Structures are given as C-alpha cells and as structure tokens.
Amino acid sequence: MGRMISSFENPPFTTGLTWFAGTLPDHISPSAAKTYLGCSLKFYFERVACIRKKTPVALHLGKAVHAALQAFHLARWRGTDDSPEAISAAYQKAFAALERDEGPVNYKGDEHREEVRQDGLRVIAAYLDSPEAMKGKPRAVEVMLTEEVAGLSVPLKGAMDLVEGNYIPVDFKSAAAKPDPAHAAFDHEIQLVSYQLLMEAATGETPPSLDLVFLVKTKTPQVIRVSSPPADERRKRRVTALLETAVEGIAAGRYHPQPGMQCSWCEFRNECMAWLPEEPLPQRLGA
Numbered sequence: 001m002g003r004m005i006s007s008f009e010n011p012p013f014t015t016g017l018t019w020f021a022g023t024l025p026d027h028i029s030p031s032a033a034k035t036y037l038g039c040s041l042k043f044y045f046e047r048v049a050c051i052r053k054k055t056p057v058a059l060h061l062g063k064a065v066h067a068a069l070q071a072f073h074l075a076r077w078r079g080t081d082d083s084p085e086a087i088s089a090a091y092q093k094a095f096a097a098l099e100r101d102e103g104p105v106n107y108k109g110d111e112h113r114e115e116v117r118q119d120g121l122r123v124i125a126a127y128l129d130s131p132e133a134m135k136g137k138p139r140a141v142e143v144m145l146t147e148e149v150a151g152l153s154v155p156l157k158g159a160m161d162l163v164e165g166n167y168i169p170v171d172f173k174s175a176a177a178k179p180d181p182a183h184a185a186f187d188h189e190i191q192l193v194s195y196q197l198l199m200e201a202a203t204g205e206t207p208p209s210l211d212l213v214f215l216v217k218t219k220t221p222q223v224i225r226v227s228s229p230p231a232d233e234r235r236k237r238r239v240t241a242l243l244e245t246a247v248e249g250i251a252a253g254r255y256h257p258q259p260g261m262q263c264s265w266c267e268f269r270n271e272c273m274a275w276l277p278e279e280p281l282p283q284r285l286g287a
Helices: 030-038 040-048 057-078 084-102 110-128 181-187 189-203 233-252 261-265 269-273
Strands: 140-147 156-163 169-175 210-216 222-228
Touching: 030 040, 030 189, 030 233, 040 269, 057 084, 057 110, 057 140, 057 156, 057 169, 084 110, 110 210, 110 222, 140 189, 156 189, 169 189, 181 189, 181 210, 181 222, 189 210, 189 233
Parallel strands: 169 210
Antiparallel strands: 140 156, 156 169, 210 222
C-alpha cells in the first residue's frame, strides 16, 4: 500500500475501520484531499469501504457533459470532427454508458430522466456557441500528472480537463446557479493550486492564470469563466499544508463524523449515525 509513516508511533484514536492505519497512501489527489477535509468519514465510506449508492443526478449529468467536452477538445487537438452533431452524439453515448456502468441514477422517474438528458444537450450547445469554446489547438486534454512536491509525504496526482496553448489549466464545472467569482476561486483553491504545483514540477512553467469554466444549468444556460491569478509562495504553502493534513489523517486512520450543513444532503447519513469509535475516548481530569 505504501511506506510506514514514522510520525505516528502513538497515533490518536482510530475508528478501527481501516486495516492500513499507520501507512502512507500511494499518492494524494486534490479531489481526495477536499473530500477528506470536508468529512473524513464520508471519505472512508466512498473511497475505503467503497459503499455503492445510487448516483446523484447532478453527478451523472456532470460526468456526461464532461465526456462531451472531452470529445470536443480531443477533436480540436486531433483535427477531427468537432461539429455540434458529433459532440451531441458523444454526450448521448456517455449518458447511456454511465447509466449502464455506474448506475442506477437517482432519477424521480422516466420524465425526470428525459429532462436531465435535455438539460445536458442545452448546456453543451451553449458552450459550443460561447466565446469560451476553444478555437485553436489545446496544449493537452485530460492530462494526468503525478509529481513529487516539496512538503508532501507522497506524490501529488491530478487530471486536468484542459491545458490551453498558453499553459492555462482549465477545469469545467456544472452548476445550478451563477457562481460568485471570489467564492468559486476559494472553494476550488486546493484543486487549482494543485494544478499549478503539478505543472511547475512537470514543465517548469508557471501558468498565467488558473481558470474555471462554469456551465450553468439555468433556463437559458450560461457559460462563465472565472480566472484567478497564479498562486504565490504563501498560497502554495497553504495548499500543500492542506494536502499534507489529508495525507496524515488518512495514514493515521482518522475517520470520524464532521457534522454540518452538508449532512442534510449526504447519502451516507444512515452509515454515519451508526458510527462509533473502536475504543472509548480517553477521560480527562476536571480543572
């Protein structure tokens, strides 16, 4: 699984849920770190226990739209058919394949499924007709990088949706409402700065900006780019520390509930309510 971690000779209490507590994971990704930091127990249910649930509709739609955008960008890169008809066909194929391979999807019924499918077609058409649709040849599409980064105990691994010709990494997000630019950049800071760290380690190039493109599923779909400046040394240290915090928690087997607003829509509520630590917490003396 990985190397033994020397800094956990006397680890904090563990849930007993994982047999590999005390070993480092093989790598850390920005998505894994964000999930762990948001709720370590949800991370366990999703990525360690691999408990299967019905796929949330928004996740299914986002993946199908993502596959269509990937088809478009690959066509731009290869110089092949990037027509709206070809990209719509790629979306339809992905929509059905994801239902088959990763379903069932949590639809309310057949009518809801058709509404969702049509939503995706509208969003894709809006993107292809927008100024954000790539006109030239991208530098890379769906590039996977794994690099050693100073301050991390394990390699950093990430997949970038698109790298434009000027080395700008672009990540595409499906959204139900128009994003607030400042909040969006902060909410996705781990991912964006991780991409910068990966690019700098792999190429020696610092991207001129770190970009998100939101595909907003409003009645009239919107395509909105949010650009943030490249991270300075302070931001890179901050994100590296967040990534390493996740690595250390995973290595120590620290998985516990983290109650908050997100619990109201979490699919693991029943499993979470059944959680208990393996051993009682140590008693503390009164003041």
